[in-house]
Amino acid sequence: MSKYFMGVDAGTHGVRVGITDDHGQFIAMHEVEHPTEYPVPGRAEQNAEHWWVGLKEALRDCLNEITEEQRKNIVSGCVCATSSTVVPVNEDINPLSPAILWMDNRAVDQADRINATKHPVLRYCGDADSPEWMIPKVLWIKENQKDIYNRSYKIIEQLDYLNYKLCGVLSSSICQATCKWNYVESEGGYQKDFMEAIGLEDYEEKMVTRVDKIGTYLGKISPEFAREFDLNPDMIIVQGGVDAHMAMFGLNVIVPNKIGVIMGTSVVI
Numbered sequence: 001m002s003k004y005f006m007g008v009d010a011g012t013h014g015v016r017v018g019i020t021d022d023h024g025q026f027i028a029m030h031e032v033e034h035p036t037e038y039p040v041p042g043r044a045e046q047n048a049e050h051w052w053v054g055l056k057e058a059l060r061d062c063l064n065e066i067t068e069e070q071r072k073n074i075v076s077g078c079v080c081a082t083s084s085t086v087v088p089v090n091e092d093i094n095p096l097s098p099a100i101l102w103m104d105n106r107a108v109d110q111a112d113r114i115n116a117t118k119h120p121v122l123r124y125c126g127d128a129d130s131p132e133w134m135i136p137k138v139l140w141i142k143e144n145q146k147d148i149y150n151r152s153y154k155i156i157e158q159l160d161y162l163n164y165k166l167c168g169v170l171s172s173s174i175c176q177a178t179c180k181w182n183y184v185e186s187e188g189g190y191q192k193d194f195m196e197a198i199g200l201e202d203y204e205e206k207m208v209t210r211v212d213k214i215g216t217y218l219g220k221i222s223p224e225f226a227r228e229f230d231l232n233p234d235m236i237i238v239q240g241g242v243d244a245h246m247a248m249f250g251l252n253v254i255v256p257n258k259i260g261v262i263m264g265t266s267v268v269i
Contacts, residue, residue, distance in 0.1 A: 006077035015054035030061035045098035080246035081159035088152035107136035133180040167219035175241030244268035
């Protein structure tokens with residue numbers, strides 16, 4: 001019996017879902033767009049619930065194009081997403097405010113203060129955090145949206161939100177954490193003295209500190225989701241990563257002396 005796989009790409013302008021066979025060939029692929037709001041210059045926001053609605057609509061369109069046998073033999077799924085697209089959530093993982101999109105630059109002051117510390121952990125990210133990254137944005141929420149920060153159960157990324165909706169597990173990807181969260185595995189992960197120095201001494205309370213590598217088993221698809229789409233209830237979700245980084249697998253840029261160029265809303269080489 002052939003096996004099939006679900007890929008989800010949560011991009012800037014929409015969510016794409018594709019179903020492939022075990023040779024990596026697409027048998028169905030659909031996209032559903034979602035809006036972005038620009039409340040003031042330098043800011044960009046989205047409604048996180050639109051991502052989930054779009055994922056389900058795109059999946060439904062895909063399933064309408066394949067056979068029941070193929071549908072029942074989708075064995076696993078994986079998500080890639082923009083980063084750092086940040087959203088505070090309550091204990092039910094429902095958004096407490098609009099998501100701060102990856103290209104939002106409201107956290108310039110926070111990034112400048114982080115970089116002024118010249119902490120050794122910054123050596124692992126080119127000596128400077130960007131205002132587009134997770135830590136400056138979390139710090140901005142703490143300093144400018146105190147009520148939301150205090151009420152938040154966790155402050156998470158787009159990838160974390162969609163993985164949770166699919167399988168009920170809250171986990172961060174080592175891809176996001178290493179590139180944009182100042183997580184350094186070789187130094188033991190997050191650096192407590194760094195977090196204290198920048199004013200995020202409560203990071204373990206507010207951030208997802210479980211970090212899993214790409215491809216790690218997270219959990220089975222939620223029973224409700226399986227029933228809604230008549231999917232294999234044993235379908236598993238594995239950890240994904242940043243969209244452009246995950247594209248390296250699709251481009252086969254996974255050995256030395258190859259280069260990949262991804263040209264979307266941003267350009268990543």
